[in-house]
Structure formats: structure tokens, C-alpha cells
Amino acid sequence: MSDSQIPEFETDNGFLELIQPRDEKYMEELEEDIFDHGCHDAVCVWGNTIIDGHLRYSICKKWDIRFNIRRLLFQSRDEAEAYLCAEQLKRTDLTSEYKKYLIGRLFRADMNAASAAFLREHPEKQPNADGQISQKYVQKTEIATIIGKEYNFGFSTVTKYDVYARALDEIRTKGPEITNRILNGSLRVSHENVIELSRLPIEDINGLKRLLDSGSIDRIGYSQLRHELRWQRLPTGKPDYRRRRRERENAEAGIKQMPVTDPDAELSSLKFTIPSWSKTISRTMELTDFPSTSASARQEVKTQLVNLTRKINRLLKQLEEDSNDR
Numbered sequence: 001m002s003d004s005q006i007p008e009f010e011t012d013n014g015f016l017e018l019i020q021p022r023d024e025k026y027m028e029e030l031e032e033d034i035f036d037h038g039c040h041d042a043v044c045v046w047g048n049t050i051i052d053g054h055l056r057y058s059i060c061k062k063w064d065i066r067f068n069i070r071r072l073l074f075q076s077r078d079e080a081e082a083y084l085c086a087e088q089l090k091r092t093d094l095t096s097e098y099k100k101y102l103i104g105r106l107f108r109a110d111m112n113a114a115s116a117a118f119l120r121e122h123p124e125k126q127p128n129a130d131g132q133i134s135q136k137y138v139q140k141t142e143i144a145t146i147i148g149k150e151y152n153f154g155f156s157t158v159t160k161y162d163v164y165a166r167a168l169d170e171i172r173t174k175g176p177e178i179t180n181r182i183l184n185g186s187l188r189v190s191h192e193n194v195i196e197l198s199r200l201p202i203e204d205i206n207g208l209k210r211l212l213d214s215g216s217i218d219r220i221g222y223s224q225l226r227h228e229l230r231w232q233r234l235p236t237g238k239p240d241y242r243r244r245r246r247e248r249e250n251a252e253a254g255i256k257q258m259p260v261t262d263p264d265a266e267l268s269s270l271k272f273t274i275p276s277w278s279k280t281i282s283r284t285m286e287l288t289d290f291p292s293t294s295a296s297a298r299q300e301v302k303t304q305l306v307n308l309t310r311k312i313n314r315l316l317k318q319l320e321e322d323s324n325d326r
Contacts (some may be wrong), residue, residue: 009050020098042070082109095185104165167198174205188219
């Protein structure tokens with residue numbers, strides 16, 4: 001087959017976001033296998049866009065190797081995304097973050113597809129201002145329950161992962177590399193802190209990217225992040241005339257300006273962090289089926305709680321002693 005005979009298909013960045021990248025070893029082995037034995041798995045396309053099989057397509061195109069094409073029929077992009085999410089969730093090498101993200105995106109796609117199907121059957125019904133159909137027509141709980149049964153989660157966990165996926169998509173609009181690092185597991189961020197990160201302005205997201213590039217952090221606690229950004233935020237543009245003059249005058253006078261420290265800063269950060277701990281513990285107690293959990297998992301949590309309790313008692317003692325000294 002000549003290169004001109006190989007069909008030209010397009011890639012879609014939105015679909016690529018739903019595919020966890022393969023590691024280099026996998027890609028090398030796949031290329032070697034296809035080169036030696038041919039491409040046995042079809043490239044799945046919707047119209048002229050690749051849905052699944054991007055690596056196979058690129059390898060076959062590189063080496064002028066024949067491949068089969070499987071044409072998929074969807075009535076909407078949401079149906080295509082739901083299909084792709086379900087196919088990716090069959091993988092055994094997914095990070096836990098990518099699995100949560102895919103379940104959240106699958107739920108969203110199924111909800112949108114159900115809304116579109118309802119409108120096709122009932123054109124007299126109108127969506128609300130957000131383009132959504134009333135929940136009394138499209139049952140959110142039913143769809144979440146179906147997905148939950150498929151992947152062994154409760155329906156509330158599925159809707160929680162929907163929020164998680166939306167937060168990651170919001171972060172992606174401001175800093176795609178941050179979303180990618182969270183999903184591949186190289187940057188550790190709790191569910192609650194992903195939500196908080198999604199609310200940060202782009203200036204703080206840019207500050208976070210500089211922190212990550214410096215290699216100074218590999219996990220994010222929200223209070224720690226705000227503290228770091230408060231002291232390490234760098235100007236993104238040229239300093240104005242007054243700032244340049246002030247810096248020049250200080251340099252000439254041999255004065256090194258130090259930031260004015262806030263003695264309450266760390267306590268204030270802790271004050272806003274503690275409620276999220278409390279909510280997480282309450283949610284765990286409410287949703288966990290403790291008799292079915294493993295002894296090792298319970299012991300690990302117990303150890304961490306004991307350590308946390310000791311630190312809380314030390315902090316309480318410190319706060320009480322300082323209060324008595326005044």
C-alpha cells in the first residue's frame with residue numbers, strides 16, 4: 001500500500017483528553033509488534049475523526065502498514081465521549097485520578113446524551129437557561145446508579161467524580177499541564193483541593209506553574225498553596241516606573257526589603273483547612289461499608305488518625321499555654 005492509499009483521519013484534542021497517555025515502553029513494544037506482525041486491531045473512527053486507535057494509526061501511517069477501519073455511528077459528540085470513556089475504563093493501567101476523571105466524564109456525557117434524546121422525543125419541552133433538561137425528565141440518580149453498578153461505586157460517588165472532572169476541566173482552561181500532572185499522578189492533590197484549585201484566578205494558576213517548574217513541591221495542600229503563592233508570586237509583566245525607581249533607590253541605599261510577616265498567617269490557613277478534614281471524615285463514616293474493608297486499610301487509617309490526634313493535642317496544649325501566659 002502506498003502512502004497515498006492510507007486514509008487521512010483527523011484527531012480531536014477533546015477526545016485525546018479522555019485517553020491516558022501510554023508510557024514509552026508500551027509505545028515501543030506496540031510499534032515493534034505492528035511492524036513485525038501487522039495491525040490486528042481496527043482503528044475506530046466517527047466520520048473522519050479517530051475515536052480509538054490513535055497510536056495504531058500513527059504507527060501504520062509511519063511504516064505504510066495496512067490496518068482495518070471500524071466506523072462508529074453516534075448521534076452526538078456526547079455519545080462518542082461516553083463510548084470512549086467506557087473503552088478507556090477497561091484499561092488496567094489507569095491511574096486512580098484518571099479513573100475518577102473518566103467516570104465523571106462518562107456520567108456527564110450520559111446525562112447530556114439522555115437530555116438530547118429526551119428533546120428529540122419531546123421537542124415541545126424546552127431546556128433551562130443552562131441548556132439542561134429538568135431532572136424530573138432526565139433522572140440524574142438513575143444514570144449515576146447504572147454507572148456506579150458497572151464500576152462498583154455508589155451513585156453519590158459517581159456524582160462526586162462528575163464535580164471532580166468538571167474542576168479538572170476548569171483548571172485545564174488555565175493551566176493544562178497542571179491538569180495533566182494531576183491525572184498522571186505526578187502531582188498529588190486531594191479531591192477537595194482540586195475543587196479549590198479550579199476556583200483560583202489565572203494569576204495564581206500561573207504562580208503554581210512556576211512553583212511546579214521549580215521542583216519545590218510535588219503535592220498540593222490548599223492552605224500551603226495559598227501561603228506559597230502569597231510569598232512567591234512573581235510579576236508577570238514589566239514593573240512599573242515607580243517600582244523600578246523604588247528598587248533602584250533601595251539598591252543604592254543598600255537596603256534589602258523584607259516582606260512584612262503576618263503572625264496569624266499559618267493559623268488562618270489552618271483554620272480554613274480543618275473544616276475540609278471534618279467533612280472528609282464525616283463523608284467517610286457515612287459512605288464506607290467498614291465490615292467489607294480490609295484490615296490493612298483500616299490499620300493504615302488508624303495509624304494516621306493516631307498521629308494526627310497527637311499533633312492536634314500538642315497544638316491545643318500550645319494554644320492553651322499561650323493563652324494562659326497573656
